[in-house]
Amino acid sequence: MNETGSDNDEAIPERYLQCRLCQKQYSQGNRCPRILPCLHSYCLGCLELGWDWASTGITCQLCNATWEVHDSVEATFPVNYVAMKLLTLAKVENSRTVHCTDCAESKRATHRCVECHHFICNEGYQAHRQFVQLQTHRLLTIGEFLKSPSEMFTKEDMCDVHVGQPLDLFCLSDTCRCAICASCALVSHTERDGHRIGKVQEVYTDQAGQTRALIEQICLKLENAKEGLNVSERQLKQLEGREADIKSDIREVFESLMETLKSRRDAMIKTVDDILERERADFEGAKSETMSSEKRMLEAVEFANQALSVCSYAEFMELSSVLEDTMTNLQGDTVELRCVEKDFQMDSTRLDSLKTSIIKFGDIIETCANPHTWHPVIEVVDAHPGHEANIMEVKFINEINKMAAAEIPKIGVKIERCDPQNGARIMCLRSHGESRKVGYQVKFTPPRDVMYRAKLKISHMKLAQDVFGFRCRDERGEGRDRTIYIAQRQLGDADMWGFLVIKCPYIRLSEDTLNMDWCRLRDRTLLVNKPPHKQLSDNTLRLRSYPGVVAAVSLREEGKCYWEVTCRSQVKQRWWGSIFETGIARRVALDTPYIVGYSHHGWTLQIVYCTVHKNVCAQTRNNRQTLYHLPLVAEELTSVLDVHVGFLMDFDTNQLHVIDAKQSLLLYTFRDVDVSKQLWPFCGIFNNNWYSTELKMMTGAEIVLKQCHLKLLQDLCETF
Template sequence: MATAMKLPRCGVCGISFTYGGPDPHLLPCLHSVCQECLNLGTSDTLTCDICQETFDKEQTDFPTDVVAIKDIFLQTAEYDGSAVLCTNKGDGNQAMSWCGECEALLCEHCQAGHEDMKITRSHKVVPLENLKSSDGVPIPKTAYCTEHVDHPLQLYDETCEQRICFKCRENHGVCKVNDITEAYQHLKETVLDEEKKGLAKKIETISAIREQIHTVVKLSETKEEEGKDFLKHTFSDLRNTLNQREEELLLELGQSFKAVYDVNNSRLYELGKKEAKCDTALGYCQKFADMSSVDAILNAKKTVLSRTSGCIAAKVSQVSERESSITLSRKDLTDLKQSISSFGEYYVPMDPQAESQHHPEGSTINAMKGNIKRLEADNVSLLEALKSRGQQIKELTSTMESLVRVSDVAVHFLRMPDVSFPVPLLCTPLKYDKDKVNLDKVHINTEGDLVDRKSFTRVAGKGRLKKYWGTCSTAPLSQDGCPQYWEVENRVSLDKLLSENLLILEVGVCRVEQRDVSHSIGGRPHSYCMIVSCCPIHGGICRKIGKEGKRVLCLPDTLPNTAPHTLHYGVVYDDARKKIVFIDVKEKKVMSTLDNVDCSEPLWPMFGVYNSGDVTVSMKLVVGSDISMTEEKKAMIVKALS
């Protein structure tokens, strides 16, 4: 078979269709499926491998794919004509041409007879090598009613969507009925034409948005270069300011110690003079007693004693070592370091999903321009503040803290070793789904916390979880390639000593079909979770990590089997790296990193609290800008994802 032929393939198994084989059927996504995959009884659903859409076999129609059939026929006729046989009498000869009116393939002999017959002489016959997709379009065949066998199906009931005969028309009095040919032409020339126009317009919209994205990317590249230059000049200015301040302090330091040196040199000079006087008086006294007569001593007594008494009585100032302890004041140094370390960090002050939903085609570029200008202005003002005195530095710190809370989505940036640019970490504003809470086991109290106590104010209704002891989030995690992070704070009070394998709490993610299969997702496929429970193996309360229904890790000594406690955990989901990380926030360490996470379908965050008769659990969801994101926590996440 010629290599140029590219026959349509089954969207499920990928096997090519062949001319003369079973007819392909049409999936709702407009891809084809073979008869074998359609008849396969191992599953109630079909998943198209091309677009990853899944369809229920029982609730979906799979009509014959006439487009694929025509494509197979045309390609086979063009590239492998020997496989196309004459349909007249089934004589097995190779077909040479096609009659669209007869819907028949003709061999050389049948074509000659076809042209000789008066009834078929005017038919348009096309050689196979010249056959095009527009040739041989079948007109509606004459079909007969199964109930009124002598009456042709010449009408089409648009209300009931079926072909009927004139006899059946009596039973379709209130329906909209047209001639079959008119209905066919209307569908072809009006309905499908309008759909094609709508699709073309949609493609134009998508193309326009694509161009906007390219514009945003180009603008971002320009702004990135401008930002680099801005940061270069900004930090150069900052370094000059620091160097200037260093020189000023060095000068002040030298002047301060020069004053110390001058004072002490003056002291040394005065001490030298006093020491010389005392030394002279002492030497004279020693010689005066040995060498003078009685009269001489008595005559000079007053002069000598006056000098010696004066020397002895002269005051000598004491000196303290504290006078040399000139130190540099470190006032506000901590605030200064903190301000410099956080200065210039970029935040995204909006919910990206909400922005795309409310302004899908217009405001992205303007919003970006506004954000860049605002951030540049903020950086300039922050730099000026850094040049000011200590009180302004304190005000700057509070300003930087307020920038983190400009929206429900808190965006932080991770310095990943495997990429050259900062990776955004989204603290997504998850919410408990109050309409899904299993009220037979748990409820959400007035503070918004999930507690392991049955609700006595509302009864479980339609749509609520029946088996799972907790609830899920209101929406699945987005699959946009950015790491996402959320936390849960748990207040746990043990009403009595626990035994056996009693569950306390659970946090994790799973697919939609696993949300309500059991009281816990820990033993289910397509689930990833961290469970706190009593552990008979270690004889205490442990943290257990589960992946795809299997336990992969058990960490003992989570908390003593007594007294109230607070447990604080964080979860990181990275669909790009296919990883989930569980963090013990209180202990400041990563408990476990799960690799090769199946992210092909959306995953739902799940929250469970258990066994109200033995333990009291209150789980608070901490999300968005309420999360305290420290540099130490960032470092843990980076290490876990690397």
């Protein structure tokens, strides 16, 4: 519904006006609409009846989601103010007749009072004109009201306890979350009792902004899903068009062959049918899933827009938590379809030797157009002198984002020493045969601690860069740097491949910055929350207020850097509070009294035991704000917490991406990270009396990147 009210040509959807179980129109009392967290509404009577028969919770009849009831249905599920407002509007629009809400005779209403929110008859109109207290009220005729019902619905509410007091404040406490007046704030919602009070309009503005942002994100996902569906449908039609051609070719070939080929012919035709049937089944399944997700998202967007349009500030705030949770959960819905240009053909390359290889002739081969669909992923790591090292891996990923399993392009590699005086000379050429299915490994035994370069040539591919450098490093406890090159087609030249470069530097933690009262280092990358037995020498660089440690060197201020942090924590006894914190920050922010994420110059992920969710939760923080909050696991005594996160710092866009490295999912993106000064990776570790925790900085050659993880890193660098 738009803001013109009766000028809208579309009728209000019936699902907003009546209960979908009893099919009765909503009203007050037992027919009052109540909204579930899935944004589906039912009348109070039907929900209470369902709760009487339920053992675990109320199950939504539309989406089969089950929701727990706390104390009572009325106390658990909020009133659907959108439905109540639309019901009132529908009655007026449909009949132009609405009864007076103030008189016992229920006479025909002629006006709407903006301040009272009541429909009144002629007697009520006269009373408003006679009483001094009501003379300031603005009265609209029914026709005037229908021209702008949205504006009239969203006027400020008045307090039911303190007569005449507007509900212009909002209690943000977790146990309240309700609109209050100034008198309520002084009497029953005082700050000394732990209540947090804000102006309702300011709270509404912040919450409405978050809701609108969620709407935009879901609308974008819907657009991508529709485009993916259209592309997949076109590709399926192209495959169906090829079906007739390939069957015709098969028949023409086999008509000239001996009778013994007939069985082979029928088998090949069946193979073609199976391919098409599988593709159709995959397409129909993806289409059904996409349409289902699209329906849920459209309903959520439609309801959210209605809430923003017709609810008052206080009413919207009561619905905001349900809206935000639902729309955030919908972000996890995967509605994109694979867009793969596939084809199949008959292998007729051995016609001359057909009689001797008839049983193998004519295999139906599914292809992805041509070898150019293979994306090289090249990983180069530093080596140790005198030891054979796997310094280069060349993997191939095809356009459907799977490792190439068929024949892959051939490569040629020359390892040369970068020595200007003696000139570069070939040192080694070797490919590892065990990795033939997905690519090649190049092993090399460097004799000296100098710079080397690998010159790479890939058949059927034109590379914009064919030289990849690496260094031979001393083996005395130092890790090895690593560089990942992900191939992507260059703009303006579809045959030329450039590379997206991601650095995985070796990051060690500095003992000179370690807070010895809280933690200790087992090696240069492993931190535990147990102080050392003997004190180390004093150092002015040492952290004295923050329970953690800083990296030995800062991140470079260009390109893209990636590293990971793993945590293993044992719960020793039940408590609440922080378990660990990690991320990047300026050096000045790394000796704070407690949380680096409280600083304007710290961008962190914190793992805490949350008293709200009764769970261990992940929170991203900056400048005292919790920007992202996700429950991980319920904490139990003696339980073990295992967290594995990745950080991708993109200095080209000033963004820090926080990644769930276990599931290869993006958790949160810090935008507009201040890179004007050096940024330092760090680890902080808390509460060693309640948690036994180990943090490990996974960097350089230690990181294990699967194909799905590489694809996520590529998407993050290309999308943001």
